[in-house]
Amino acid sequence: MITLKELSEIKERFIENGKKEQKINIVVGLATCGIAAGAKAVYNRLNEEVKARNLKNVDVKIAGCIGMCRLEPLVEVYVPGESKVTYVNVTEDNAAKIVNDHIVNGNIVTEMLVEKD
Amino acid sequence: MYRANILVCCGAECTANNAIQVYNTFEEQIKAYKLEKDVKVLKTSECLELCGNNEGVVVIVYPEGAYYVGVKPEDAKEIVSQHIIKGKIVKRLLKKEKEEAEVKSIEETNFFKKQKRVALKNSGLIDPENIDEYIARDGYQALGKVLTEMKPQDVIDLIKESGLRGRGGGGFPTGLKWEFAKKSQSDKKYVCCNADEGDPGAFMDRSVLEGDPHVLLEAMTIAAYSIGSDQGYIYVRAEYPVAVKRLNIAIEQSRKYGLLGKNILNTGFNFDIDIRLGAGAFVCGEETALMTSIEGKRGEPRPRPPFPAVKGLFGKPTILNNVETYANIPPIILFGAKWFSSMGTEKSKGTKVFALGGKIKNTGLVEIPMGTTLKDVIYDIGGGIPDGKKFKAAQTGGPSGGCIPASLIDIKIDYDNLVSIGSMMGSGGLIVMDEDNCMVDIAKFFLEFTVDESCGKCTPCRIGNKRMYEILDKITKGKAKMEDLDKLEELALYIKENSLCGLGQTAPNPILSTLRYFKDEYIAHIKEKRCPAGVCKQLLRYTILEDKCIGCTRCARNCPTNAISGEVKKPHFIDQEKCIKCGVCMKECKFQAIERK
Numbered sequence A: 001m002i003t004l005k006e007l008s009e010i011k012e013r014f015i016e017n018g019k020k021e022q023k024i025n026i027v028v029g030l031a032t033c034g035i036a037a038g039a040k041a042v043y044n045r046l047n048e049e050v051k052a053r054n055l056k057n058v059d060v061k062i063a064g065c066i067g068m069c070r071l072e073p074l075v076e077v078y079v080p081g082e083s084k085v086t087y088v089n090v091t092e093d094n095a096a097k098i099v100n101d102h103i104v105n106g107n108i109v110t111e112m113l114v115e116k117d
Numbered sequence B: 001m002y003r004a005n006i007l008v009c010c011g012a013e014c015t016a017n018n019a020i021q022v023y024n025t026f027e028e029q030i031k032a033y034k035l036e037k038d039v040k041v042l043k044t045s046e047c048l049e050l051c052g053n054n055e056g057v058v059v060i061v062y063p064e065g066a067y068y069v070g071v072k073p074e075d076a077k078e079i080v081s082q083h084i085i086k087g088k089i090v091k092r093l094l095k096k097e098k099e100e101a102e103v104k105s106i107e108e109t110n111f112f113k114k115q116k117r118v119a120l121k122n123s124g125l126i127d128p129e130n131i132d133e134y135i136a137r138d139g140y141q142a143l144g145k146v147l148t149e150m151k152p153q154d155v156i157d158l159i160k161e162s163g164l165r166g167r168g169g170g171g172f173p174t175g176l177k178w179e180f181a182k183k184s185q186s187d188k189k190y191v192c193c194n195a196d197e198g199d200p201g202a203f204m205d206r207s208v209l210e211g212d213p214h215v216l217l218e219a220m221t222i223a224a225y226s227i228g229s230d231q232g233y234i235y236v237r238a239e240y241p242v243a244v245k246r247l248n249i250a251i252e253q254s255r256k257y258g259l260l261g262k263n264i265l266n267t268g269f270n271f272d273i274d275i276r277l278g279a280g281a282f283v284c285g286e287e288t289a290l291m292t293s294i295e296g297k298r299g300e301p302r303p304r305p306p307f308p309a310v311k312g313l314f315g316k317p318t319i320l321n322n323v324e325t326y327a328n329i330p331p332i333i334l335f336g337a338k339w340f341s342s343m344g345t346e347k348s349k350g351t352k353v354f355a356l357g358g359k360i361k362n363t364g365l366v367e368i369p370m371g372t373t374l375k376d377v378i379y380d381i382g383g384g385i386p387d388g389k390k391f392k393a394a395q396t397g398g399p400s401g402g403c404i405p406a407s408l409i410d411i412k413i414d415y416d417n418l419v420s421i422g423s424m425m426g427s428g429g430l431i432v433m434d435e436d437n438c439m440v441d442i443a444k445f446f447l448e449f450t451v452d453e454s455c456g457k458c459t460p461c462r463i464g465n466k467r468m469y470e471i472l473d474k475i476t477k478g479k480a481k482m483e484d485l486d487k488l489e490e491l492a493l494y495i496k497e498n499s500l501c502g503l504g505q506t507a508p509n510p511i512l513s514t515l516r517y518f519k520d521e522y523i524a525h526i527k528e529k530r531c532p533a534g535v536c537k538q539l540l541r542y543t544i545l546e547d548k549c550i551g552c553t554r555c556a557r558n559c560p561t562n563a564i565s566g567e568v569k570k571p572h573f574i575d576q577e578k579c580i581k582c583g584v585c586m587k588e589c590k591f592q593a594i595e596r597k
């Protein structure tokens, strides 16, 4: 059983670790809407790709739904110190491009971004 | 097997730029670090055809696939010392391909900018299966504050002051509900969560359950503290397997931290939560039916009073709130009643999540401050109607609600405004319809749903709705008389008044509201035997335009009921008796010779 103080410590530790590790996070929307649109295959593909390239500073994570069903599967990339990038309608086939172009080579995959509305 | 491969392009262009020297530098460096067994340096004789510029050499390092351009011998040293040794990609040497994008994250779209995220603040952003991520975003801080700094009555006063009303449909003031339950004397009290979400087209509760399950556990624990309960139940439909899985994980994690169970946060307060699965009946979302179902009995409603706050689950005082209602509780505790009530309208505070569906570009979930106009939701956030069609009406409240016609598009969405025009907030389904939707057909669609979902316990709902459905069916088939409209209205009002529970009491709403705003469409179906939107199949008539038909026989050959006849090279005819209005002839005709009216 934790106390209120320990609760705050968990919070601080989590934030500290994030700052220390400086990891790149790739977050896949894995709610029912995303899964129905193929997000599980995208998630697996991203994991394979990160593993095959031996990218130790990259985590592939899951999240719920951000609300834009029309554009699922959605993948968001958080590079420490840079603004977040959202990729939409990601497929099993073009998921690797996110890792290759953006994560490794630092080039945002513009054709996979949400269009300006 | 090498740990890494360095590929140096030695095509004509790169060779001219000293590729051999770069290659040699790599070899020397690898040797210097004694990495010959781990890292292989390769040169290509062919050009890689990836040249970025003419200043240097193209190098690709695997397994990452980092793609360097303009590499000079001194850069090769850096690539080895940084990338190969430390695993750090040398960013300045990477090939920059594209210019900056205009919109990089989804938060920069109009779809997001007009939203205000309170209930959905974590959905889609945190890992729902990791309690630490929730805690890192101030999760369980509200509970901590409540248990250590507030008395139960303080919590209730704060919720009352915030003006929060139930998001499950009725809009009952949440603080008041909790106060009733607190005042009821009993040895046992329950806190329940309505996660049944039976409204067709609504999926906001699912989104919270799947994206931020801990917020629910935290809020229910706060509710339990304020009324004096030690047991909670979440009633969720079995058709939400992902939600159920994540809730189970969340409960497990909370118990491990002691945020559920005995002596929560070492304050002496005990509370635990269990999940109960519903089988997906709409009526089980009604509060008394839901509790009967949790008790293990057939999910049927019972008359109120007594209200659940007095006599609820297992006959004990119980509060039942909707998922989205609960999701608002921790933010209210943390940021205060004033913050919450600064959003919204006079009598509807805070935000509301809507599930946008139907004829709208951005289908999805949106959370808006109460009082946002329907127009803003449809055009600014929703992106408007696709294919340049005209907006006709929006249905809110699903099968219990009604439609808002285009003429009222400037309405500020809140509980009372929607009721005043004959619709209701409901749980937040918002279905957009364009000129191609027939309003009689829409009413029929919802009524078919309620007829299916009526539990059958009371007569007005069981039989009355069925009779109304039959009349609507007659209208859409062109077989109704004008008297039927009067009968329909009379039945609707009778069912509203005499049904046992909310299901029957609201079932006539889609009919009453379409009658109110689109009576002319009903009349066109009855008097002219015409469906103005061209939806009701039985009223359609396919005919062949003699001057356009060249007698190719294609339609006749494809007609599934052999309703088309005629001689080759002469105009054909459709036998209206045999025609089933499937539209195949129109699709097949190459000469636009078939007309549908």
Ligand SMILES: Cc1cc2nc3c(=O)[nH]c(=O)nc-3n(C[C@H](O)[C@H](O)[C@H](O)COP(=O)(O)O)c2cc1C
Binding pocket: B165, B166, B167, B168, B169, B170, B171, B172, B194, B195, B196, B197, B198, B199, B282, B283, B284, B285, B286, B287, B288, B320, B321, B322, B323, B325, B326, B427, B501, B502, B503
């Ligand atoms: C037929 C019927 C179905 C309902 N379905 C739901 C539902 O799926 N989810 C829900 O939260 N409320 C539903 N309600 C409303 C509940 O009875 C109850 O008012 C609500 O859960 C109370 O929570 P709130 O005050 O937080 O809104 C339904 C009501 C009726 C009459």
